[in-house]
Amino acid sequence: MASTAAVPNLAFRQLRGPRSAGEFAAAVRRAAREIGEQVACDARYIGRVESGEIRCPNYAYERVFLHMFPGLSLTDLGFSARETVRGRGARIASDPQPPAGHAAHSPPARPGRAPGPDDVPGVPDIPEESDVLRRVFMTSGTATVAAASLGFGQAHASAARVSVPAQRRVGEAEVSAVEEAVRQIRLLDDRRGADGLYRRAARPLRAAYELLDAGTTARQATSDRLHAGAGELAISVGWLAHDSGRLDDARSHYAEALATARLAGDAGLEAHAFCNTSFLARDAGRPREAVRAAEAGLRAARTLGSPRLVALLALREAGGRAGLGDRAGCDRAIGRARSAFEQGPAAGDPEWMSFFREAELELLEAQCWSALGDWSRAARHGRRATVLQDAHFTRNLALYRAQLTADLARAGRVDEAAATGHQVLDLLDRVRSSRIRRMLAGAARVLEPRAGAAEAAAFLTRHATLPGESDGPGRAGAEG
Template sequence: MDETPTPFARECAARGWDHPAAFLRAFESTAVLVGEEVAVTDRQFRRWRQAGPPRPRPRAWRVLHAMFGVSPLDLGFPGPEPSATVEASPSTMEEVNVDRRAFVADSLGAAASLAVGSSDAVGTAHILELSEGLRSLYTLDDAYGGGDVRSLAVRHLRRVRRVINTGSYPDTIGRQLQLLAGETAEQCAWLYYDADDQDTARRYWGEALTTATMLRDAGLEILVLASLSMQASYEGRPRDGYDLARAAHQRAVSLGSPVLLSLIASREARALTLMRDQSSARKRLADSMRMVDRGDRGRPAPEWAAFHGHAELDYAQGLLYTEAGHHTAAVPFLRAALAHQDRTYGRNRALYRLTLARGLVQAGEVDESAAEAVGSLEHLEEVESGRVTRRLAEVRDLLASADAASARQAGEELTEYAQQKGDG
């Protein structure tokens, strides 16, 4: 086994920081000096000393740069620099770790630069720029979750509203702007939902539904109703969730998109599962699976439904068995959901892996659960999602109740990570 010290380990030793306590003290004092509110743990220091270390977060990156006087790239950490301009697309998000805020600054730059005054005419170019900003928010959410992205979405919504209220445009452009405002409000709602701020999410969904009603736009109305169904089930209101999904289904039939109907059917199945109507839930989930397999025969699904597919349905099947108490039966579906999930969906991969860890410990596979739980920390490095944080706490509590050395060790690592995440 190669024992050659890494560049980072060599530089730490040269400065007398080769012991965790010494390094953490130096890091803390440097962070205070440069005004960065960030802390590291023994575990992070150990991982940084190993070959192929994870990329530090931007605040930690800046502290390391100040400590050593050289870029962390020269210490063996992967790039890019947090301040670097990074061009990324959904197809490459899994290959490049991108600072969330640097990436969104690039993605939304054109839309942010709009300063439409009362004498400025708004045209198709403005619509395209603002729409591109919204698509960038979708990409960021898929990769990183709603925690950091939500404030950016709110700012984008303000831009759209400013254009609406200060610009000059014909009615055709005005309708497109209003629809864009509704779609952006819906995205704000989703991001706050993912961050587990349900009251704020409900307010933005209400705004989006008002816009959909005003414009009589079926697509936006279906999206909001399906989203409200999901939220209702998440909050323990499955009857509301079912009724909202049925309302979305009634409006979606005429659109002729099998994938959209499959997504809505899966929301119905989730609500029925929580209502303890397992027979109806299984039937509706089977309908959902058949419809997604016919996705190429009807109209294409809307862009926002691109995430829906076999991974999502495997996950739904696993949750159905979990709610019924059949934890051993749930595990293969949860494992398949993780295996099938596209790597561009970083937040979903983190959630799926933690849910698999939960299912394993509930099925009595404690050692494997502990391994999956610790392994999930790799996915969490760049994810900010309240739903994922809640699932992490569930897994930690379940492991704490298991009488096994692997469970205790994993529980300690999860606790340490959660504390560091809260402090950072």
Template sequence: MSKEPNRKLAAVMAEAGASNKGLAKRVREVAQRHGEHLGTTHVAVQRWLDGSGIQRQTAVFVAEALSAKLRRRVAPQDLGFPGAAPAPTPAVGMGYAGSLAETLSALDGLTHQRPEDGPSDEPQLPNVDVHAAVLSWLVARPEGVPTDVPAARRVGMRDVAAIWTAAGFFMQLDFQFGGGHAHKAFRHYFREDVLPLLGCSYSAKVGEALFQAATEMSQLLAWTAYDSGNHALADRYMLSTLRLTQVAGDRMMGARILANMSHQANYLGQAPRALMLARASVEGGKAGSTPRAMALFSAHEARALSTAQDHKGAARAMSEAERFFERADSADDPEWLSYMDEAELIGEFCHCFRDLGQGAEAVRFAERAVELTNPKYARTLGFCRMVLAQSQLLNGDLDAAVTTAGLAVEAGDALESARFQRYVGDFQREVSAYGTHPAVQQFSGQVRDAMNRLDDE
């Protein structure tokens, strides 16, 4: 039986202006970037055009090569290669992408991974890769959105507005229930409804707005992976999202991503990494960020310095954050920054005083944070209550600490968050020395009951 020619591949090659030899060369280069060696020649390309089969991984490399040439995302299925594997996502060492096409390919591959699939102890990106990415971002110039792409669909501001509406919906789900609750829906929407638009046709104004909206969705995926406890996956999302900010030159969003990476490193006790990322956020963001954003970035520097037990440095960074926040209403902020209010700043500071061992100040700030936090931010309120409980314990008030922690657990809305569960676990270890105390025993029972209810739900 004669084979059917692969007309889909032929059509995309014609659109890209790629010859057999040219495509073969590009495929070899893509494979090499992913640590693979392929001996693809023009003869192999002709066989594919004639309808011969192709290895699943090779099909992925062909799609990435043509994506880079066309400056839009091309999937293996678009080339007549059904059933090909998603783009490879190396376990370690995925560095700062060299092109937009590589970035989109990486993000597409990441959306095929569920946070619960990978072991929680999978290695994060090594420091050398993170340092190289930060330096690349700091010295990068805006690429400009690709407005000269031939495509059948024209993207307009209505499409961009739809993405922002979806981002707001997903962010509220994340605040209310934690990252594990909506990650599947995030991934599907981003892969099927957002990434394809980046390869369409649009004006410069629409393109800039589109990339800003796509970046917001991408950072939400990063944050929810982090909140779910898959730090390796969160790392890779954040690095790709940082690269995405380079297209439109959105320095404030890029600095936000670095601050998020610092937040994660600080949570994991990686003080040097957290401090480097926070300072890169402050330095990289100051030329194009609002005072409210700079208050956020400086607060993360204070958090990292507190973890490092640098009392003087932490006090300086907190003072800088306060000074920036005093001018917060002097500029128009992007919508994504609306959560950065007084409650958020006070909440960051109560973490600082707790980590510095300053019990009285920690209690004062944590009480204020609990008072100010909007109940719709259930997870944030849960964190503030747990920090208040730890601070009360630090201050020698066991009964108050256990009562406060009990309120946080009983609310239950934050329990989907792996980070919140970690806060509860840390507190349980801290009060374990008082294990025979009736209040501590009652709290342990509360935690067991709450986790059982979570399993039932």
């Protein structure tokens, strides 16, 4: 089919008015939240609309735009009629439009895998949204996976650099480079935390998705590995955004990972994407979405042969139920998580779950009881987490102690809270995590009325000298 030259969308540009593309994208995201939609809109997407590259928006964007400009039709907004648009960015005319208020359908499940959860809120329409999200991470020209760019200072300057050759064929070296980039990000996050790492990690992510679009691979197994690696990289970079407080960025990255999983029919990657999406929803104050995303992850994980993955997803569900104030439901989910965890490691356990040990299970349970206001019970599990945690995971050691500090403070254990808070401060010269700093700041606010106590006063004085955050927008993020 002959291509049609893009015609600039002047009507849409006029509606943007004096706002920048980024400001207008933010307004689109706000409007989406008002009607319960989720779109990963950014300045690049607005530019694609205005240039005419996007001739008709997907159903989610359509609902948002019509909400923003009541009384106007898609044609009034400068878009083409849906039935005239063909290609990857839009559905064919025979695909019926869903009723107003309903999410657009996800692609049909492939044989042999669990169907995708079409009813999970916050999950974008996959075929269309994927095309939008992918371009956020694309660059033109030769792709470079630069693990050296992930290091702090010169510590990792010797890391390998792999360039994609001019031919449009991806092989073992390129796929291995993507997989190594994932490992490097996880290693550095374990040791240092997300702040300062997020921007550097975006470079190999762009390269990984450029590899996906670069062309063919030699073997199906190589293609499968590349999709899995790119999806895992999107989740890892999403987690860095998540932990450094960039929740909108994290949501976009997780959505792209989910899109990649569904396009590749990768149930393991899908379970991982839903696992992180659930955690993000919990931290963003959307507990019902957290529950449903965890349930979707459990459906994807049921054929993978990993009781530990089932345990983690059950804990994600428990966290959502705690946010809903559903104590009984939370307790049941924790019970299921512990039963699955006690089955032990299995061959089907994914590599990314190396952090999920008994200490993490205790920490996640502590967070559930903390959300339910049972501070003493939360502190009991928090103490276990700090005792069990491997000192190698410096960031998590600081995280666990920050959680414990807050729970002890709220439980009225002032001296113990202050002593634990000092331990967190001791680690913050090595760990850069906006989330940990915010948790500790919350504990400090709880202790302020007890500033007359010597231990509390010493902690508060030391905490007040903590340097301000140099990276991150200061919003709540999480991994625990």
